[in-house]
Amino acid sequence: MKFIKYLLVGILFGIVLTKSEAVSWYRIYEMFHFQSFHMYGIIGTAVVVGTIGLQLFKRNNLKDIHGEPISLPDKEKRFTSYFVGGIIFGLGWGLVGTCPGPIFILIGSGFMGIGIVLIGALLGTYLYGLLKNKLPH
Amino acid sequence: MLLLVYFGKTFGMSSNLRTMCSIMGAGKTSDFFRFDWKAQRWNLVVVLGAMLGGFIATQYLSDGSGVVLNPKTVTELNRMHVDEPNGKLLPDALTSADALQSPKVWGILLLGGLLVGFGTRYAGGCTSGHAITGLSNLQLPSLIAVVGFFIGGLIMSWLLLPLILK
Secondary structure: OOOHHHHHHHHHHHHHHHHOOOOOHHHHHHHHOOOOOHHHHHHHHHHHHHHHHHHHHHHOOOEOOOOOEOOOOOOOOOOHHHHHHHHHHHHHHHHHOOOHHHHHHHHHOOOOHHHHHHHHHHHHHHHHHHHHHHOOO | OHHHHHOOOOOOOOHHHHHHHHHOOHHHOOHHHOOOHHHHHHHHHHHHHHHHHHHHHHHHOOOOOOOOOOHHHHHHHHHOOOOOOOOOOOOHHHHOOOHHHOHHHHHHHHHHHHHHHHHHHHHOOOHHHHHHHHHHOOOHHHHHHHHHHHHHHHHHHHHHHHHHHO
């Protein structure tokens, strides 16, 4: 039962990203070619709402549903892995137009071809796990 | 994202890829996958929900109008032999049953997935974890990652994609 709320969040996420066309390969292509405000609007709005929301959570010391104080883990401070990993991710994003969320959403929508992307993504994640200790971070 | 924070979790889709690797037994070959994936079950439920959401949105909440692009974008796409959206979310050139007959298309999809999967773990997050959660939480590392996303995306979209699709 406690999982229901996560299911609902997921459904909401899937519907919003599909209806806003953020799952569309075309929209990602267009974003990287600066030919539409569309994706910048979506991501920008999410970040503005998120920033204000998190600040309100923190400033008012709001508690989460379990009564614990709300805090997000800080990302570790380093450079190489964020930058290089980011570029590799971007290459893939620009090619197939799907980041990890939309991969699942699109498979749910019935685009079986994206199943191949998922296999690739799982292999890529696995490969990282194998190489992790050899990579600069 | 805010809802999940309220539930005491952080929003990030790509961690699920790691969880799935672990479930399939990747822990045998790498420490990275030896973690308590059962604690991540909530996130897999979000994935299931997202799939359902995608299904609901395309089956019941769609009027077939679909993506409308800048005409300039359409011309560029035509030059690369990519079909116009005409109400579709994804180009047939990549995902139609016909296209999936082609080993080249398989290669593109697999390579794209590979880059996304590898890059996202190396960078420690994807669009949801870095661009949305991280930037909202004013994290400098996330900004570095997002700049990286864009450099990679621009290189692919402007330089490599036209060569690959030719």
